[in-house]
Every structure is written in structure tokens, then in C-alpha cells.
Amino acid sequence: MSAVEDRALAPPELGDLFASEIRGESKLAAVAKQVLLTAGSAFLLLGIWEVLSRIDPAFWPQVILSKPTDIIPAFFKAITSGFVWENLWVTFQETIFGFAIGAAGGFLFGVLIAISRTFSRATYPIVILFQTTPRVALAPVFIAWFGFGMSSKVALAAAICFFPVLINTITGLAVVDENALLLMRSLKASKFQTFVHLRLLSAMPSIFAGLKSALTFALIGAVIAELLGSNEGMGQLIDAASFLLQMDDVFAYLMVLGLLGLALFLVVNLVEKKLVFWHSNWDEG
Amino acid sequence: MVKNQPEQRGGVLGRSAPARRANRRLDPAEVPRDGGTPLVAIEGVSKAFGARETGLVALQDVNLSITDGEFISLVGPSGCGKSTLLKIVSGLLPASRGQVTLGGERIVSPRRDIGMMFQTATLFPWRTVKRNIMLPFDIARDKRTDREARVAEVIQLTGLDGFENNYPRELSGGMQQRVALCRLLVSNPRLMLLDEPFGALDEFTRERLNVELARISELERKTTIFVTHNITEAVFLSDRVVVMGTRPGRVLDIVDIELPRPRRAGVIATHEYSDRVGDVRRALGLV
Numbered sequence: 204m205s206a207v208e209d210r211a212l213a214p215p216e217l218g219d220l221f222a223s224e225i226r227g228e229s230k231l232a233a234v235a236k237q238v239l240l241t242a243g244s245a246f247l248l249l250g251i252w253e254v255l256s257r258i259d260p261a262f263w264p265q266v267i268l269s270k271p272t273d274i275i276p277a278f279f280k281a282i283t284s285g286f287v288w289e290n291l292w293v294t295f296q297e298t299i300f301g302f303a304i305g306a307a308g309g310f311l312f313g314v315l316i317a318i319s320r321t322f323s324r325a326t327y328p329i330v331i332l333f334q335t336t337p338r339v340a341l342a343p344v345f346i347a348w349f350g351f352g353m354s355s356k357v358a359l360a361a362a363i364c365f366f367p368v369l370i371n372t373i374t375g376l377a378v379v380d381e382n383a384l385l386l387m388r389s390l391k392a393s394k395f396q397t398f399v400h401l402r403l404l405s406a407m408p409s410i411f412a413g414l415k416s417a418l419t420f421a422l423i424g425a426v427i428a429e430l431l432g433s434n435e436g437m438g439q440l441i442d443a444a445s446f447l448l449q450m451d452d453v454f455a456y457l458m459v460l461g462l463l464g465l466a467l468f469l470v471v472n473l474v475e476k477k478l479v480f481w482h483s484n485w486d487e488g
Numbered sequence: 489m490v491k492n493q494p495e496q497r498g499g500v501l502g503r504s505a506p507a508r509r510a511n512r513r514l515d516p517a518e519v520p521r522d523g524g525t526p527l528v529a530i531e532g533v534s535k536a537f538g539a540r541e542t543g544l545v546a547l548q549d550v551n552l553s554i555t556d557g558e559f560i561s562l563v564g565p566s567g568c569g570k571s572t573l574l575k576i577v578s579g580l581l582p583a584s585r586g587q588v589t590l591g592g593e594r595i596v597s598p599r600r601d602i603g604m605m606f607q608t609a610t611l612f613p614w615r616t617v618k619r620n621i622m623l624p625f626d627i628a629r630d631k632r633t634d635r636e637a638r639v640a641e642v643i644q645l646t647g648l649d650g651f652e653n654n655y656p657r658e659l660s661g662g663m664q665q666r667v668a669l670c671r672l673l674v675s676n677p678r679l680m681l682l683d684e685p686f687g688a689l690d691e692f693t694r695e696r697l698n699v700e701l702a703r704i705s706e707l708e709r710k711t712t713i714f715v716t717h718n719i720t721e722a723v724f725l726s727d728r729v730v731v732m733g734t735r736p737g738r739v740l741d742i743v744d745i746e747l748p749r750p751r752r753a754g755v756i757a758t759h760e761y762s763d764r765v766g767d768v769r770r771a772l773g774l775v
């Protein structure tokens with residue numbers, strides 16, 4: 204925290220400068236550094252992979268391992284072909300719907316557990332029990348219930364999303380500054396006012412941490428369910444390609460999925476920065 | 489002179505308030521309206537925590553009456569129950585025995601005409617300075633039209649102008665406490681309760697804020713109970729310093745501070761000031 208004690212010395216707009224001032228570098232330089240370093244390590248990794256895949260074709264079966272110089276063309280082929288986009292769209296929708304349902308459910312459940320002792324006593328032990336069972340194992344169940352279409356994928360994505368949001372909502376709402384609560388009491392704030400003006404907002408960073416992992420989990424859930432039984436989606440493409448030992452395509456599809464995951468994560472990150480702008484790591488990316 | 493007058497009700501109650509107030513007021517037209525009936529009366533307040541046998545007696549039989557406009561400090565070692573007493577007066581904590589009244593009315597729960605301030609500024613990081621100061625209005629669902637004007641007024645008073653739209657994290661600790669003070673002043677409470685408000689600040693910032701607090705309290709004539717560990721701070725700000733002792737928490741003595749008002753930083757250099765600091769130290773058993 205910089206001292207703005209002496210207001211004669213501090214113009215009002217000083218606050219805006221603190222973020223970059225503390226980091227000690229310009230925003231552009233920071234971004235450039237990040238991009239260069241990431242690209243550098245990615246290149247290094249691909250280089251090692253390429254070398255390994257060429258060492259001894261007899262020892263490293265090339266068809267199965269595949270190599271970057273084959274994967275990259277396969278990737279470009281994939282992103283220029285319509286059917287990959289169609290399947291990506293399917294996986295995207297499953298992820299988003301699953302995320303929306305699971306996150307909304309987790310949030311509402313978390314709020315109820317946080318505000319009602321009775322509700323908490325009735326449900327929390329069961330919630331913990333469910334949390335400790337691996338939810339991906341539900342995939343066959345959902346496929347049996349909802350069939351090979353999108354709904355079983357949405358269901359698994361939602362089931363996986365639910366818990367990180369729930370747990371983070373509960374902890375976020377539970378950890379509230381004691382003095383802030385005293386302040387609200389001294390102002391004669393109602394329970395509802397304390398919730399809206401204080402608890403919910405102070406829980407936001409924690410809730411967003413939950414949302415971020417939930418979104419990644421939603422994608423994982425959708426793809427796993429696709430792998431196990433589907434007639435469309437990126438998981439199904441990967442399953443089909445690997446069945447035919449077209450490993451270049453498998454890796455290309457994985458890259459597409461990775462980019463989708465990254466894009467989704469960046470969107471949540473952006474929303475978080477806008478909504479939870481006060482949180483301490485807002486300028487750390 | 490006050491010390492030599494006979495005490496009207498015995499004990500620490502009913503000290504000669506009008507004399508003190510007259511001393512405090514600058515403008516003769518402002519001299520007492522009510523003949524010195526106490527605004528706040530703390531009567532036989534005790535507080536025990538925990539089970540009766542094993543429990544801890546945080547406060548034992550505290551009596552104190554405070555007139556309108558008076559500035560009172562509570563000093564004493566850690567654990568002597570200063571914060572506990574303040575919470576009881578605020579209505580946040582029930583007393584085990586005894587009662588506190590404000591304007592003759594018993595305090596049983598928090599009231600909007602009592603304002604509190606803590607060692608930490610406790611600002612909401614998602615609200616700007618201005619909106620933090622408006623919090624009491626928002627909670628009271630007070631839609632008065634002069635909200636903005638009142639906020640501007642207290643911002644001016646505490647020297648925060650220019651920072652209305654900054655967020656708390658952009659301010660130093662001292663500035664944050666100014667905002668907390670604004671939030672307290674904005675709803676114009678009858679009684680202000682300050683629990684070591686500058687305790688976490690560095691020496692320089694604290695001295696400066698003390699001078700400002702003295703100025704503001706003289707200007708706004710707010711009845712104030714101020715908790716501090718700092719003896720010189722207490723003497724500088726107060727009309728009376730209540731010296732408390734520990735185990736059990738109780739009032740040991742009350743030292744009248746009849747330094748002239750307005751209190752300016754220069755008062756610290758006077759003999760009278762160091763004499764009163766000496767009185768408080770003696771009462772605390774430090775010399």
C-alpha cells in the first residue's frame with residue numbers, strides 16, 4: 204500500500220497508477236515477457252518430443268507416439284474442417300450448460316447451507332459423502348439414464364461442477380471479517396442486508412475460485428461422457444481416431460480441446476476481474 | 489478546581505460537568521442547556537465471561553456518567569475490559585449486571601444514534617470512499633435528499649476531498665481511518681465510541697490524526713468515548729481520562745483534564761499537560 208497520507212502531494216488520480224507502479228514494469232513489457240517465455244518453453248517441449256520420436260523408429264513406434272511435425276499439420280487440418288467445428292460446438296454447449304446448471308446449483312445450495320443451520324444440518328453430511336466419491340464414475344449411470352445424446356454429458360459436467368462451487372461458496376460465506384460483522388450489527392443491519400452488503404460480496408473471490416475450477420471440470424466431464432458413449436462431440440472424435448490409431452488426429456483434437464479450455468478459462472478470468480475488481484490479485488493475471 | 493468540589497452523588501458519578509463543559513465550549517452562547525444531566529450513565533456495570541465459577545470477570549461494578557459533548561478516554565492495560573465496556577455501551581454486548589442509559593433510555597441493543605469505530609478501518613473494498621461513507625444511510629434505508637451533501641461535508645471535514653472515488657486499497661492506513669471516521673460522523677450520532685482507532689498507525693500519522701480528531705470533536709461537539717493504550721493521546725484529546733485496572737477489570741481513577749480548548753499541538757509542550765500525563769501514569773501505577 205502506498206502512502207497517500209499527505210493529500211497535498213497526492214493528486215486524486217494517483218490510485219490508478221499503483222498497479223503498474225508496484226509491479227515495476229509497464230503492462231506491455233509484462234505481456235511480451237509472458238508470451239515469449241510461454242512460447243519458448245512450448246518450443247522446447249515440442250523439440251524434445253520431436254527428437255525423441257525420431258531416435259529409433261523401431262524402439263518408439265511412430266504411429267502410436269506421433270510427432271509434432273505431423274501433429275501441427277493435422278491440427279490445421281482439424282481447425283479448417285467443418286465437422287471438427289460442429290463437434291466442438293457440441294462439446295462447447297455441453298460444457299456451458301453443464302457448468303451453468305452445476306454452478307448455479309452449487310451456489311444456491313451453498314447459500315442455503317450458509318444461511319440456514321437446519322438446512323445445513325440436514326444436507327451437509329450427505330454433501331460431504333458425495334464429494335468424496337469420484338463423480339466421473341457416474342458417467343455410465345448418466346448415459347444409461349439420459350442416453351447417448353447431449354443431456355448425459357450435460358448431466359456429468361453439472362455433477363462435477365457442483366461441488367467446487369458449493370464448497371467455495373460455503374467457505375467464502377463463512378469467512379467474514381469479524382469487525383465488519385460488528386459494524387453491520389452496530390448499524391442495525393438486518394440479516395438480509397448483512398448478507399447482501401457484506402457476506403456475499405466478501406465471498407466473491409472464493410466463489411470465483413470455485414467457478415474457475417468448475418469450468419475446467421465441466422469440460423472434463425463433458426469429454427469423459429463423450430468418450431464413454433456418444434455419437435458426437437470432441438470426445439467422440441478422439442475415441443474414433445484413436446480406435447483407428449490416427450494418433451496425429453488424436454493429438455490435434457486434444458490441442459483443439461486444450462484451446463477451448465483455455466478460452467473458457469480466460470473468459471471467466473475476465474469476468475472475475477470485472478466483478479471482483481477489489482480482490483488483491485486482480486493485477487496479477 | 490473541579491477536583492476540589494464536593495462530589496454530588498458520590499463515587500465517580502455526577503462529577504461537576506457544567507464547569508468542564510463551559511471550559512470546553514469556545515462560544516459563550518453555547519454554554520450548557522440542560523444543567524449537566526448526563527447523556528450517558530453507566531451504572532454498576534459488571535461483565536463476566538464463561539461459567540460462573542470458572543468464568544472471567546472482565547468488568548466489575550463500573551460507574552461513569554458522561555455529559556453531552558464530553559470527550560472521555562478509557563486507558564488501561566491490555567485485558568482490563570476497555571473494549572468490553574465499549575461494546576456494552578454500544579448495545580452489542582449485554583452486561584451481566586447493571587445498565588447503561590443514553591438520554592435516560594436504557595441501551596439494550598445497537599442503536600443508529602451510537603456510532604462505532606475500530607482499530608481496523610473495516611472499509612468495504614468493493615465500495616469507493618464515498619460509498620463506504622454512505623453505508624449507514626444505505627443500511628438505514630435513509631433516502632434523504634441531502635445524503636450527498638452530508639457526505640461531502642464530512643469528507644471536507646476530514647480532509648479527504650479528492651479521494652471520493654478511490655477504493656480503500658488505494659489509500660494508506662491513515663487515510664482509511666479518516667474514511668472510517670467519516671462513516672461514523674455522517675449519520676450524526678449522539679454518541680461516538682472509538683476503540684483504539686489509531687492504534688495500528690505509525691506515530692506520525694497518529695499524532696496528526698489526533699490533532700484532527702480534537703479539531704473535529706470540538707467542531708461537531710460529539711460526546712465521545714475513546715479507548716487507547718496511549719496515555720499522552722488520551723490526555724491530549726480528553727476532558728476526562730478514565731483509568732482502568734485489570735483482574736478484575738475496573739475503574740481505578742478518573743483524571744480531569746482542564747487544558748484549554750481548542751486543543752492545538754502546542755499544548756503538548758505545556759507543564760499542565762505533562763502534569764496530567766503524570767497523574768494518569770500515577771493512577772495506572774506506572775510511577
Ligand SMILES: Nc1ncnc2c1ncn2[C@@H]1O[C@H](COP(=O)(O)OP(=O)(O)OP(=O)(O)O)[C@@H](O)[C@H]1O
Nearest residue numbers: 537538544546565566567568569570571572573737
Ligand atoms: N467474547 C469473550 N469471551 C470470553 N472472554 C472474553 C471475551 N471478550 C473479551 N474477553 C476477555 O475479557 C477481558 C477483557 O477484554 P477486552 O477486550 O475488553 O480488553 P481490552 O481492555 O480491550 O484489552 P486490549 O487493550 O488488549 O484491547 C480479557 O481478559 C478477554 O480475554
Ligand SMILES: [Mg+2]
Nearest residue numbers: 570571572683
Ligand atoms: Mg480492546
